[in-house]
Amino acid sequence: MPETPSPTNRIRMASLARPSGAFAMLAMDQRVSLETMFHKAGRDTSTGTLDAFRGLVLDAAAPHVSAILLERGYLERAGVGSWAGRSTGRIVAVDDLQQPAGLPAQDSTIDTEAAALAVTLRADALKLLVIWLSGAGDEKHAQQSAMVDSFVELAHAQGMLALVEVIAHGGTRAGERPVTADELLAAAETLGPPSDIYKAQVPIHGGDSPADVERLAREMTATVAVPWVVLSTGVSDDRFPELVGASCRGGASGFLAGRAIWSRAVAGTDEASTRSLLAGSTADLSRLASIVDAEARPWTEAIGR
DSSP states (O other), X not given: OOOOOOHXXXXXXXXXXOXXXXXXXXXXXXXXXXXXXXXXXXXXXXXXXXXXXXXXXXXXXXXXXXXXXXXXHHHHHHOXXXXXXXXXXXEEEOEEEEOOTTSOOOEEEEOHHHHHHHHHTTOSEEEEEEEEETTSOHHHHHHHXXXXXXXXXXXXXXXXXXXXXXXXXXXXXXXXXXXXXXXXXXXXXXXXTTSSEEEEEOOOBTBXXXXXXXXXXXXXXXXXXXXXXXXXXXXOTTTHHHHHHHHHHTTOOEEEESHHHHGGGGGOSXXXXXHHHHHHHHXXXXXXXXXXXXXXXXXXXXXXX
């Protein structure tokens, strides 16, 4: 059983969650991947254009989410902005990604400068992305486990929660093949328990029907022993709400997702069309919030097992 959270950690958890105790969190920490999406859409990929898009997403989504995840570069340029009201939790990504243009992230290390910035922004949590390759070998996996331990210690030393995101791939290279259900659980068993919140792929790896997802989600719940949420990579935007519900029935406490919410707005050709497309995203967020309120395991239950 995980340790009982300190009063500070309980306050931080509550600040990231909805009144129901479920998490409905927006990820806007994409860097190279966002640039790649704009390039594929034939859009300008300058920093100014990407930041303007981030700002539009935040303006549209902030009233509908319980927390927002951002990365150091954008925060240094734009600050927290008007979206960071008292009811919106703040998460800062502290992963320094190794990600060549056009490819998925290959590896990561801890960005200590981002952690220092998070302190000045009074963030509630830090987030570290770990790329788990099932064929990388015991030595690499031990190094990643040690990095997660260091990350958790860093976050707790600053009075913040430690949110560990793991994207698992089969084989020895990112994107080589999907992981199996057993490999997904092996990654969670190694990297999940030290964290305060674990972020995982939707568990479609034992089958993608709602019943299959719920079944594997129950195994994930038993494995990580902390509140966990799903990301949207690996499933279609149309199916994401359905599979969020199945994951929550299996014990997930909500979602921390980006592209399933705002990716369609990348097709906007100007501010007006982007805002119009984002209006549909707010409807999706309302639906997702209703799903997690009804189906998710509240964090208060997840930490008390």
